[in-house]
Amino acid sequence: MSAVAIPGTTFRGKVTQARVIPSEWTKLRSVRSTRWSLLVATVLTIGFPILAASVISSHWGHQSPEERANFNPLDPALIGSQIAQLAIGILGVLVITAEYSTGMIRATFTAVPRRLPVLWAKATVFAVVTFVLMLPSVLIAFFASQSILSRHHANIAWSHPGVARAVIGAALYLTVIAVLSLGLGTIVRNTAGGIATFAAVFFVIPPLMNVLPASWNDAISPYLPSNAGRSIISITHDAHALAPWTGFALFCGYAAITLVVAAVLLVRRDT
Amino acid sequence: MIEARGLTKDYEDKRAVDDLSFDVHPGIVTGFLGPNGSGKSTTMRLILGLDRPTKGNVTVNGKHYRDHPAPLHEVGALLEARSVHTGRSARNHLLALAQTHGIPRGRVDELIDVVGLHDVAKKRAGKFSLGMGQRLGIATALLGDPQTVMLDEPVNGLDPEGIHWIRNLLKSLATEGRTVFVSSHLMSEMSLTADHLIVIGRGKLIADTSVADFVAGASKQLVHVRTPQEAALREILSGLGATLHTTDEGLLEVSGLTAEQIGEAAAAQKIVLHELTPHQASLEEAFMDLTRGELEFAAAGEEAA
Ligand SMILES: Nc1ncnc2c1ncn2[C@@H]1O[C@H](COP(=O)(O)OP(=O)(O)O)[C@@H](O)[C@H]1O
Numbered sequence: 026m027s028a029v030a031i032p033g034t035t036f037r038g039k040v041t042q043a044r045v046i047p048s049e050w051t052k053l054r055s056v057r058s059t060r061w062s063l064l065v066a067t068v069l070t071i072g073f074p075i076l077a078a079s080v081i082s083s084h085w086g087h088q089s090p091e092e093r094a095n096f097n098p099l100d101p102a103l104i105g106s107q108i109a110q111l112a113i114g115i116l117g118v119l120v121i122t123a124e125y126s127t128g129m130i131r132a133t134f135t136a137v138p139r140r141l142p143v144l145w146a147k148a149t150v151f152a153v154v155t156f157v158l159m160l161p162s163v164l165i166a167f168f169a170s171q172s173i174l175s176r177h178h179a180n181i182a183w184s185h186p187g188v189a190r191a192v193i194g195a196a197l198y199l200t201v202i203a204v205l206s207l208g209l210g211t212i213v214r215n216t217a218g219g220i221a222t223f224a225a226v227f228f229v230i231p232p233l234m235n236v237l238p239a240s241w242n243d244a245i246s247p248y249l250p251s252n253a254g255r256s257i258i259s260i261t262h263d264a265h266a267l268a269p270w271t272g273f274a275l276f277c278g279y280a281a282i283t284l285v286v287a288a289v290l291l292v293r294r295d296t
Numbered sequence: 297m298i299e300a301r302g303l304t305k306d307y308e309d310k311r312a313v314d315d316l317s318f319d320v321h322p323g324i325v326t327g328f329l330g331p332n333g334s335g336k337s338t339t340m341r342l343i344l345g346l347d348r349p350t351k352g353n354v355t356v357n358g359k360h361y362r363d364h365p366a367p368l369h370e371v372g373a374l375l376e377a378r379s380v381h382t383g384r385s386a387r388n389h390l391l392a393l394a395q396t397h398g399i400p401r402g403r404v405d406e407l408i409d410v411v412g413l414h415d416v417a418k419k420r421a422g423k424f425s426l427g428m429g430q431r432l433g434i435a436t437a438l439l440g441d442p443q444t445v446m447l448d449e450p451v452n453g454l455d456p457e458g459i460h461w462i463r464n465l466l467k468s469l470a471t472e473g474r475t476v477f478v479s480s481h482l483m484s485e486m487s488l489t490a491d492h493l494i495v496i497g498r499g500k501l502i503a504d505t506s507v508a509d510f511v512a513g514a515s516k517q518l519v520h521v522r523t524p525q526e527a528a529l530r531e532i533l534s535g536l537g538a539t540l541h542t543t544d545e546g547l548l549e550v551s552g553l554t555a556e557q558i559g560e561a562a563a564a565q566k567i568v569l570h571e572l573t574p575h576q577a578s579l580e581e582a583f584m585d586l587t588r589g590e591l592e593f594a595a596a597g598e599e600a601a
């Protein structure tokens with residue numbers, strides 16, 4: 026019999042939260058579909074506002090004075106983030122559900138049997154990556170679109186009250202979406218189910234509110250996660266919307282609750 | 297060292313593991329044997345804390361798996377179900393796991409070479425053959441240079457060369473003083489690698505014994521006899537209390553008498569014998585005998601044989 030020599034190692038390291046974070050970063054960057062989704066989110070966040078501003082600018086001469094008066098220059102600037110939220114949300118779900126569908130979760134939990142460091146690391150890594158990509162994207166989108174609109178003096182200045190908050194807020198909003206969708210994915214543990222839940226919360230339920238009597242709609246709608254979160258992105262506030270930071274704080278609360286429920290289930294359930 | 301005490305696991309109303317108690321000792325290869333569906337994989341998931349026992353308790357090197365501050369240095373495991381993200385390369389897979397313990401990159405590259413995945417280390421694991429996947433699983437198990445190695449059906453899907461490699465690996469690991477726990481539904485595989493056997497059926501412990509004792513204890517001694525005067529011989533041997541069975545090939549299988557007793561009885565009646573062979577039941581037969589009553593489906597038994 027020929028002995029199989031397995032080289033040993035004297036290295037002995039403990040699992041720490043600080044070590045699980047780079048591990049999750051390796052996981053995130055080493056899957057091609059993740060890199061593509063993030064690239065698409067970035068390109069759309071920058072590209073759509075430039076496209077939208079160009080179209081608006083070229084039609085500006087045909088617009089009625091009324092239309093011009095109602096035009097909000099922030100709308101085209103932040104239109105990309107509306108699309109990016111879908112990409113970020115789906116990716117947030119996938120960050121965990123892909124581990125369940127491929128079986129990777131068993132390797133992950135064998136290495137980190139206490140499990141919670143994995144959830145915190147995933148949330149940290151994905152939130153930081155989202156913010157680091159999305160903040161420059163929305164800034165570029167804002168300044169590029171406003172420079173196009175400035176030909177017709179239809180732009181809005183960075184120094185205008187609320188503008189900086191709304192633009193940076195768009196990046197913050199997407200960052201919280203990253204955490205919230207990770208939480209949803211962890212609770213549901215299934216890619217299709219997780220994406221469906223995310224889409225229901227952000228895209229299906231809000232418009233459904235319009236079938237309610239106006240007084241109900243006004244009472245409920247502002248507190249929906251998507252509307253609460255988006256109040257930070259807007260500079261034109263209708264009477265029923267929550268104040269920007271109040272809404273955003275509520276949105277963070279929703280994300281925190283989702284993540285806590287996810288954490289409790291993650292520790293309790295079999296894999 | 298693995299110590300299970302009253303380990304029980306229910307899935308809905310199905311009992312997968314039923315009051316299992318056993319110890320797995322260092323320095324030898326302990327085989328974990330049972331037909332398909334007998335609860336081997338479930339037991340291993342319970343050991344790793346991936347599933348929670350309904351009742352009972354299992355520790356590795358004196359602690360619950362999850363209480364080890366550096367689990368990959370305690371136990372290396374290869375699970376039966378694939379545990380790799382299909383979109384990630386072998387190298388990044390190992391690196392991500394290594395990073396949780398701060399294990400240096402050099403160790404990852406070293407293991408990739410040892411298991412022979414050097415040329416495909418940057419390929420997506422989803423494109424791996426079953427054999428390459430097993431090798432990646434072994435590399436994962438050995439990453440932390442663990443004291444205890446636990447492999448669930450490691451030879452599944454391997455080519456003969458790979459099977460040979462695994463057998464030698466298991467023996468080497470045990471010789472180094474490690475605890476080696478390896479499952480299989482094939483007795484023949486266990487007989488080639490294991491020193492000790494833990495046999496289960498329907499989640500229950502059937503035997504916890506050395507391989508040698510298992511064979512000796514479970515097998516009935518058979519004597520194969522060939523004679524042109526079968527009817528006459530049958531009558532005599534029945535009279536001496538033997539149990540008789542004629543095989544399809546016309547061979548008479550005798551149990552309950554030794555070859556000497558049969559030979560002398562035949563000689564006394566001047567019956568001609570063309571063949572008289574004591575036959576030690578094979579391990580596979582012993583295993584089949586032992587688990588016969590425990591098989592959930594006859595089909596599973598045929599598969600195991
Ligand atoms: N996650 C699970 N949910 C429900 N039943 C399960 C689960 N895992 C295993 N079982 C059942 O438990 C029994 C033992 O399965 P398993 O441990 O895979 O056996 P083995 O590895 O010996 O083939 C089988 O009947 C199987 O169907």
Ligand SMILES: [Mg+2]
Binds near residue numbers: 333376448
């Ligand atoms: Mg199994």
